[in-house]
Amino acid sequence: MSHEQYENTLLKFFYGELSGEQEQEFRKHLDSCSVCQKELSELKLLLQTLDKAFDQPLKKEIVKRIITQAKAKTKAKISITNSIKFWLKPRWASGWAFAFLAVIAIGISVWLLFPEPTxxxxxxxxxxxxxxxxxxxxxxxxxxxxxxxxxxxxxxxxxxxxxxxxxxxxxxxxxxxxxxxxxxxxxxxxxxxxx
Structure with missing residues (x-):
């Protein structure tokens, strides 16, 4: 296998998704390739850092800020939905229908009066x-x-x-x-x- 193919199987090796034969072949390559060794060590360091980050409890201030932002986004979505519903009420629906039909009629008449020559x-x-x-x-x-x-x-x-x-x-x-x-x-x- 080429070096690029080994680089593509690095993540599978890291997560233990390779078969026994593929894992042995990759370990042989890993012994001789400093680039793959460096990438594997960086992945292990990243995993350790993430584990430490999730071990610490969240501060109450951070939780409150996240909840406040989520509520604000929910309110914004509700207000947009309410404004859309307002314009779709029956008193406006007939006006929208008339405007839509008028635009269609004008478009058809222009198309009939000025056909594009073949x-x-x-x-x-x-x-x-x-x-x-x-x-x-x-x-x-x-x-x-x-x-x-x-x-x-x-x-x-x-x-x-x-x-x-x-x-x-x-x-x-x-x-x-x-x-x-x-x-x-x-x-x-x-x-x-x-x-």
Whole structure:
């Protein structure tokens, strides 16, 4: 065993909690270790000091002081309990209930009026805002603008766009993803922006 493990078993040895085999092993270590011998002697000295302290009778002044302090703490606890009981009396209970319900109602109404945007909707809102700023830069004459709440205008342009060759056939999936993103923006914006 290492020295640290012997230090951990020192208290068990001191109180006589070790088995016969463990006690013999610890005694062998104790014969060769001055640190453990010193700690064991300090424990024995502490035990003797405590025994002497409890052998002396308590002075009447000390007993009176302890009883006085205990009574004072008991009175303080009773006064706190009485004040709590006062505020929980039926005449105050209805007021507390009304105040509690008012706070709950205000909290729910604030929560309903100002819901926290989900990250997905917030990203679409930022993208829609960017698209709106781009639309404002272009003149209305050059755009085909119409408003639809249920249909995405880009889906109607798909047959016209099939005739154009971009040279990048692998970007077809990217274009389809862009169409889906724009459609979701249109749904989120609920027809506010004209695409």
């Amino acid at each position: 990250p997905e909707k917030y990203d679409y809102w930022l993208l829609a805002e960017d698209l709106q700023s781009l639309e404002d830069k272009f003149s209305k004459d050059s755009l085909i603008a119409y408003k639809s709440e249920t249909n995405n205008g880009l889906l109607d342009l798909e047959p016209e766009l099939e005739g154009f060759e971009t040279g990048f056939e692998s970007e077809g999936e990217d274009f389809y993803q862009l169409e889906l993103d724009l459609y979701q923006i249109e749904i989120v914006s609920q027809g506010i922006f004209e695409i």
